[in-house]
Amino acid sequence: MADQKLLESIFLKYGLEDFRWICPGEIIVGQWVRFKCMFGCPEYGKNGCCPPDNVPSVAQCRAFVQEYGEGVIFHMAKHVDKPEDREAWSRKIHKKLSEMEREVFLSGYHKVFVLPIDNCLLCRECNKDRKQCVNPRTARPTAEALGIDVYATVRQYGFPIDVLPDYSQTMNRYAFLLVE
Ligand code: SF4
Numbered sequence: 001m002a003d004q005k006l007l008e009s010i011f012l013k014y015g016l017e018d019f020r021w022i023c024p025g026e027i028i029v030g031q032w033v034r035f036k037c038m039f040g041c042p043e044y045g046k047n048g049c050c051p052p053d054n055v056p057s058v059a060q061c062r063a064f065v066q067e068y069g070e071g072v073i074f075h076m077a078k079h080v081d082k083p084e085d086r087e088a089w090s091r092k093i094h095k096k097l098s099e100m101e102r103e104v105f106l107s108g109y110h111k112v113f114v115l116p117i118d119n120c121l122l123c124r125e126c127n128k129d130r131k132q133c134v135n136p137r138t139a140r141p142t143a144e145a146l147g148i149d150v151y152a153t154v155r156q157y158g159f160p161i162d163v164l165p166d167y168s169q170t171m172n173r174y175a176f177l178l179v180e
């Protein structure tokens with residue numbers, strides 16, 4: 001069992017206040033999520049942490065999440081005035097999550113793995129190839145890139161999530177932490 005009190009103090013240090021402990025066995029992984037990447041996402045094949053070449057198969061991703069004893073879902077709500085603002089916000093969150101993941105690792109949790117809220121935006125221009133990634137230690141795939149059905153998974157715990165028709169509405173974004 002992870003020392004939840006200790007880890008929660010780390011989360012709070014990084015301003016991650018809205019979270020919930022979960023059992024990774026309850027994370028829902030679906031092949032349809034990968035199909036949505038393939039047929040609909042403009043980042044498909046263009047990001048070093050995205051399908052098709054830079055993430056494992058959906059079956060491997062399902063096995064991966066089940067190898068963890070505990071998990072955390074972090075909820076982040078944000079309203080942006082214009083679509084371009086989302087990128088800067090996501091980048092800031094990714095950096096914060098990376099630092100938090102490192103601190104959890106240094107606390108003795110060698111398996112810890114974070115899944116950020118957005119595709120990797122650490123660089124302005126992505127090299128598109130995991131082998132050419134300039135931040136291999138901190139670049140991480142999103143939950144969606146691993147085939148996680150974020151909608152169904154977070155709804156199990158009562159978190160809000162809806163398809164938003166435009167940017168005038170508040171986004172509800174989710175990051176995951178796997179730990180043991
Ligand atoms: S760190 Fe940079 S090169 Fe690596 S996946 Fe992220 S954006 Fe691409």
